[in-house]
Amino acid sequence: MRRDLLTAFRSMIVITILFGLGYPLLVTGVGQVIFPGKADGSLIKRDGAVVGSALIGQQFYENVIGANGKVEMSKGEPVTQPDPKYFQTRPSGTAPADNAAGSSFANYGPNSTVTLAALQGNVTTYLCMNTDVPYTTCDSKGFSASDTLYDPHVTSANQVPVDAADTSASGIDPDISVANAKIQAYRIAAVRHLSLATVDRLVAEYTTSRSLGFFGEPGVDVLELNLALDRISNGSH
Amino acid sequence: MTVNGWLQILVFCGVLILIAPLLGGYMAKVYTGQRVFLSWLWDRPEKWLYKAFGVNASHEQDWKAYAKSLIIFSLAGWIILYIVLRTQSIQPWNDFGGVAFHAAPWNVTFNTTSSFLTNTNWQYYGGETTLTYFSQMVGLTVQNFASAGVGIVVAIALIRGIANRSSKSLGNFYVDMVRTILYVLLPLSFISALVLISQGSIQNISHYVSVHGISGLAQTIAMGPVASQEAIKMIGTNGGGFFNVNSAHPFENPNGFTNFYEMLMVLAIPASLVFTYGKMVGSRRQAIAVFAAMFIMFFGAVTVAYAAEAGGSPAQHAAGLHTQVIANSTGGNLEGKEQRFGIAGSALFDVVTTVTSCGAVNSSLESFTGLGGAVPFANLSASEVIFGGVGTGLYSILLYVLLAVFLGGLMVGRTPEYLGKKIEAKEIKLVALGLLITPLTALFSTALATASAAGRASIDTAVTGSGPQAFSETFYAYLSQANNNGSAFAGYTGYDGTLGNLPPAHGLTFADLLGGFTALFARYAPILFALAVAGALAGKRVSPAGLGTMRTDNATFVVLLIGVIILVGALTFFPALLLGPVVQALTGHLYK
Numbered sequence: 139m140r141r142d143l144l145t146a147f148r149s150m151i152v153i154t155i156l157f158g159l160g161y162p163l164l165v166t167g168v169g170q171v172i173f174p175g176k177a178d179g180s181l182i183k184r185d186g187a188v189v190g191s192a193l194i195g196q197q198f199y200e201n202v203i204g205a206n207g208k209v210e211m212s213k214g215e216p217v218t219q220p221d222p223k224y225f226q227t228r229p230s231g232t233a234p235a236d237n238a239a240g241s242s243f244a245n246y247g248p249n250s251t252v253t254l255a256a257l258q259g260n261v262t263t264y265l266c267m268n269t270d271v272p273y274t275t276c277d278s279k280g281f282s283a284s285d286t287l288y289d290p291h292v293t294s295a296n297q298v299p300v301d302a303a304d305t306s307a308s309g310i311d312p313d314i315s316v317a318n319a320k321i322q323a324y325r326i327a328a329v330r331h332l333s334l335a336t337v338d339r340l341v342a343e344y345t346t347s348r349s350l351g352f353f354g355e356p357g358v359d360v361l362e363l364n365l366a367l368d369r370i371s372n373g374s375h
Numbered sequence: 376m377t378v379n380g381w382l383q384i385l386v387f388c389g390v391l392i393l394i395a396p397l398l399g400g401y402m403a404k405v406y407t408g409q410r411v412f413l414s415w416l417w418d419r420p421e422k423w424l425y426k427a428f429g430v431n432a433s434h435e436q437d438w439k440a441y442a443k444s445l446i447i448f449s450l451a452g453w454i455i456l457y458i459v460l461r462t463q464s465i466q467p468w469n470d471f472g473g474v475a476f477h478a479a480p481w482n483v484t485f486n487t488t489s490s491f492l493t494n495t496n497w498q499y500y501g502g503e504t505t506l507t508y509f510s511q512m513v514g515l516t517v518q519n520f521a522s523a524g525v526g527i528v529v530a531i532a533l534i535r536g537i538a539n540r541s542s543k544s545l546g547n548f549y550v551d552m553v554r555t556i557l558y559v560l561l562p563l564s565f566i567s568a569l570v571l572i573s574q575g576s577i578q579n580i581s582h583y584v585s586v587h588g589i590s591g592l593a594q595t596i597a598m599g600p601v602a603s604q605e606a607i608k609m610i611g612t613n614g615g616g617f618f619n620v621n622s623a624h625p626f627e628n629p630n631g632f633t634n635f636y637e638m639l640m641v642l643a644i645p646a647s648l649v650f651t652y653g654k655m656v657g658s659r660r661q662a663i664a665v666f667a668a669m670f671i672m673f674f675g676a677v678t679v680a681y682a683a684e685a686g687g688s689p690a691q692h693a694a695g696l697h698t699q700v701i702a703n704s705t706g707g708n709l710e711g712k713e714q715r716f717g718i719a720g721s722a723l724f725d726v727v728t729t730v731t732s733c734g735a736v737n738s739s740l741e742s743f744t745g746l747g748g749a750v751p752f753a754n755l756s757a758s759e760v761i762f763g764g765v766g767t768g769l770y771s772i773l774l775y776v777l778l779a780v781f782l783g784g785l786m787v788g789r790t791p792e793y794l795g796k797k798i799e800a801k802e803i804k805l806v807a808l809g810l811l812i813t814p815l816t817a818l819f820s821t822a823l824a825t826a827s828a829a830g831r832a833s834i835d836t837a838v839t840g841s842g843p844q845a846f847s848e849t850f851y852a853y854l855s856q857a858n859n860n861g862s863a864f865a866g867y868t869g870y871d872g873t874l875g876n877l878p879p880a881h882g883l884t885f886a887d888l889l890g891g892f893t894a895l896f897a898r899y900a901p902i903l904f905a906l907a908v909a910g911a912l913a914g915k916r917v918s919p920a921g922l923g924t925m926r927t928d929n930a931t932f933v934v935l936l937i938g939v940i941i942l943v944g945a946l947t948f949f950p951a952l953l954l955g956p957v958v959q960a961l962t963g964h965l966y967k
Contacts, residue, residue: 142443146451149428149549150521153556154455157520158513161561165568165603169578172569177578179596179626181586188586191596193575193625196588221590228714239472239583239595240504241620243739245835245866246710247844248688248748251965252837253710257694295695299703300687303696304710307623307721307738313714316703346630346715352382354631355705355717364589 182361184368190361194238195310198224198364220267223329224364225314225322228301229260232309244305260303261295268292268321287328289321297321313357316345330371340366376685377700380719384677387635387723388670391642395666398643399650405558406531406551407655417557424553435544438910441532442903444548445525449492449899452521457488459514466509471582473595476507483882486869489891491515493898494522494732494764496608496615496861497890499869499882503597503618508580515615516604520564523611523644524555526732526766529902530648533770536909537794538656543914545906559644560610567606567640575629576602601626609640612764614734614861622724622737623713634720634737638727645731645762648769656794660928665772668936672761673730676750680722683747684708689963708747711739722747729754732764734861741848741864745959748847751862752956755854756944758813764859770905772940776927777806777908779939783925783932792924795917802911809904814947816897817857820889821850821951829885835866842966847955854948856890857897 169177180192190196199218204210210217220226230236231244246253269288291297299317314322323337330337344363347356404411425432436444463469463478470476478484483499490497491514500506506515528551535545572578577598584596601617605627608615618624628634649669653662685707687698700706707718716724721738728735729751740751754761760772777793781803784791791798824830825846833852834845848864855862869886926932 142447143451145429145549146444146447147455149430149448149552150451150455152424152427153521154513154517157556157561158517161564162512162516162600162603165565165572165606166578166580166600169569169572169602173572176575177572177602178581179577179579179584179598180575181584181596184589188584189589190586190594191584191625193629194594194596196594197592198588198590199592200590218592224590231711236594239597240501241597241618241624242501243620243623243711243741243865245739245741245864246690247741247866247959248690248708248710248744249842249959249962249965250690250844251967253688253690253742254693254965257690257696257710261694261696296697298696299701300691300696300698300706300709301704301714303694304691304708304712305742307711307713307736308618308620308625310625311713311715312625315705315714317701318704320703348379349630349632349635352379352386353635354383354715354720356703357714361589368589 182365184365189365192359192362193312195227195230195236195306195312196361197236198226220263222267222325224367225319225326225360226267227360228306228311228314229304230309231305236310238310241308241310243307243309246305256305257303261298264298264302265295268325287325289324292321312359312361313346314360316341316356316358319358319363326367330367332371336370340370376681377719380681380717383635383719384681384723387638388674390639391646394643395646396650398647400654402559402647402651403654405554406651411558413558413562421553421557425549428549430549432547432550434547436547437543438532438536438545438906438913441545441548442906445529445902446899448548449525452518453488453492456491456514456518457484460484460487460510463507463510466507468509468580469507471508472503472597473583476505479505480882482884482887483869486882486887486891489895490856490861491518491613491615492522493859493894494526494611494613494767495856495859495894495898496613496734497856497863497894498615498619498861499887499890501619502616503599508599511604511617512600516607519604519607519611519613519615520556520560523560523607523613523765524552526764527555527559527644527648528552528766529905530766530769533773533905533909534652534655536913537773537796539913540917541914543910545909545913560607563610563640563643564603564606567610567636568602570636571602571605571633574633575625576605576633577626578602606640608735609637609733610644612641612645612731612733614728614732616735622735628737630715631720634716634724637735638724641727641731641733641735642762644765645768648766652769658794658928661794664928664933665776668933669761669772671933672757672937672940673726676726676730676754676761677723680726680747680750681719683744683750684718684722686744688744689965692963693965708742708744711742713737726750726754729860729862730759730761730763732759732767732859732861734855736862739865740862741866745956745961749952749956749960752851752854752952753944755858755860756948756952757940758810758944759858759860760940767859771901774806774809774905774908775940776936777802778810779932779936780925780927782939783935787925789923789925792918793927795920796912796915797918802908805904805908805911809901809908810943812900812904813857813897816893817854818947818951820853820857820893824849824853824886824889827885830889833867833869833883833886835868843955843958844966847959850951850955852890853893856894859894859898
């Protein structure tokens with residue numbers, strides 16, 4: 139028995155050193171040499187500063203300006219709202235939203251009233267931003283409805299793409315569907331004074347097609363798209 | 376459902392069927408001591424390892440000695456992992472997450488240790504918020520290798536028991552272990568890790584990156600040695616994610632291709648071992664029969680899950696969403712799923728990781744529709760024999776094969792024989808016990824957790840409420856841990872996450888202990904029975920097949936085998952399934 143124990147511990151310790159340190163560090167070394175940018179998280183820089191990762195969703199929010207012209211505060215934190223000049227990512231189940239240091243599912247069940255309420259909330263937010271349907275719950279966003287501002291086909295929940303209403307799995311989904319992007323494109327074009335064709339062209343440019351033509355689903359990388367938008371309309375924002 | 380969705384599923388199945396015989400044949404050579412193309416590299420290191428372990432490689436073990444080595448080896452692994460996880464505050468790199476990570480409390484650590492030791496990888500913790508890089512590598516990655524190895528060697532031992540005609544020997548536990556890791560797990564993991572990095576999986580030992588996003592909001596991005604762990608997590612059907620959301624995290628699973636690749640890695644070894652078996656017992660037809668039974672059930676599960684998820688959920692319909700596929704949108708129930716995987720990629724991944732003991736998820740199982748969520752239940756109810764975990768799947772389905780042979784024998788009125796060996800009372804008792812222990816443990820634990828206030832404390836009442844979903848969540852937790860799967864209806868908790876990793880965070884002792892013991896018991900008891908069966912069959916005389924011998928390599932037997940598996944699973948679990956997923960699947964009603 140003592141001999142068996144000795145063998146077991148000796149082998150586990152050897153395995154621990156070889157596969158707990160040797161293997162991951164070897165992969166780290168090789169990975170860092172061959173794919174340095176990717177191994178470090180596909181980080182994106184703008185003007186020398188890292189602004190995020192191409193693979194990680196982030197929030198595109200602005201501070202709410204109160205009636206007195208100052209940033210509204212709540213509990214010492216500025217109150218924020220989705221920034222209409224940026225494409226918006228999918229709903230997130232992390233706290234706070236798009237928390238890349240604490241990923242989490244929302245765990246909304248299929249037959250739950252809690253899920254229904256969450257979906258309705260997401261749909262309302264989306265319609266508020268992307269239609270001129272008068273919703274009592276909509277805040278004034280500082281830009282008024284006009285015929286050219288919104289996708290005329292989107293009038294109710296029935297036209298909202300599921301990815302815009304459903305919470306993502308990781309809470310940091312970097313992508314939205316092409317349908318979702320095309321609806322938001324109307325708003326972006328109006329707010330940024332760009333032609334719809336220009337924005338649509340950018341959407342097409344930043345659409346990742348299916349891997350090898352058929353694995354997965356096409357998606358639009360929101361951070362990269364927003365960065366490209368900023369480059370085009372530099373000076374107008 | 377879309378044409379493209381089906382194309383993804385069919386291509387996946389095609390590639391799997393192509394590689395299984397190849398890898399299976401390779402593994403047969405590894406376990407019969409033949410030279411393979413990696414021999415030039417590993418010949419010497421293999422001998423060094425035996426020396427370092429203090430093992431005599433030529434020493435043959437009968438089933439008792441083999442089991443004894445396995446249990447003591449596991450005990451050593453448990454103790455080392457527990458120590459690693461409990462000493463986080465003095466580990467290197469422990470403040471890379473911004474704050475110094477303390478150890479999780481004893482109860483959560485007990486659960487984590489037990490679940491990683493048993494290839495379960497249940498996660499009552501969030502990786503990036505509670506574990507140091509050191510714990511992830513030296514603690515968890517090591518057990519990803521070791522626990523996968525333990526599963527595989529038991530399958531190999533059972534194969535030897537069935538194949539050996541004169542000797543009682545099942546081989547040597549440590550030799551099988553070393554060869555498994557060097558010749559199978561390590562090369563596959565190393566290559567896969569690099570493939571994953573090339574697609575965007577991260578691999579570094581860096582501080583979490585703090586950035587200001589383009590609208591000025593602060594975001595902290597968790598880093599770490601992810602790809603190396605991701606690779607063995609899939610190949611070893613472990614399933615414990617580096618991050619809390621597992622393979623849904625873009626750093627673990629960056630795109631549609633990695634999603635496909637990871638699924639293939641999960642099924643690669645379990646599917647191939649069937650052909651290893653065929654080679655080692657000298658009957659390819661036998662392997663094809665077992666493979667066919669597994670594949671038919673697998674494909675059925677995929678079809679149901681895909682159809683259910685493509686149809687959308689009652690909550691979506693109540694919210695007025697259009698869940699049909701429209702241009703440029705996935706449609707379907709995308710709640711808790713990632714855009715880049717879509718419905719087909721999520722449904723297939725879900726089935727792949729719940730038929731095996733992997734339990735990795737790329738979407739939130741809790742958010743699957745009633746019927747879509749019933750598929751993982753069904754897969755677990757079949758005791759993970761549909762390919763199953765590495766090794767565990769094969770030894771479990773071989774027990775079912777023996778049971779089917781026994782039942783077939785009763786029907787035709789002949790002494791049951793398998794590959795010429797008589798299946799007698801002793802073997803069939805061991806088989807029955809080996810097969811029933813996992814379901815009974817799962818049901819017993821579920822009952823305990825449902826009937827006690829301490830157990831119900833784990834239900835996520837804020838989100839789940841108290842309807843059938845609450846029962847599903849509880850039932851799934853223990854079904855998953857008993858089958859050493861580790862996937863979760865993740866609302867069920869054993870860790871007070873609201874307190875983060877800072878003291879005084881506390882675990883929910885009841886859920887942590889019950890889950891841990893469930894995983895341990897339902898892992899090692901069936902292993903002992905499988906080895907005992909191997910011991911009973913080893914050295915049995917083989918009688919030549921006659922005209923009246925029941926064939927075990929034709930379509931009739933495949934049907935009988937599937938029937939037995941479904942019958943045992945259904946009879947055991949049907950009442951419990953009715954209370955949870957079946958209610959949800961049959962109703963459009965919403966519960967609070």
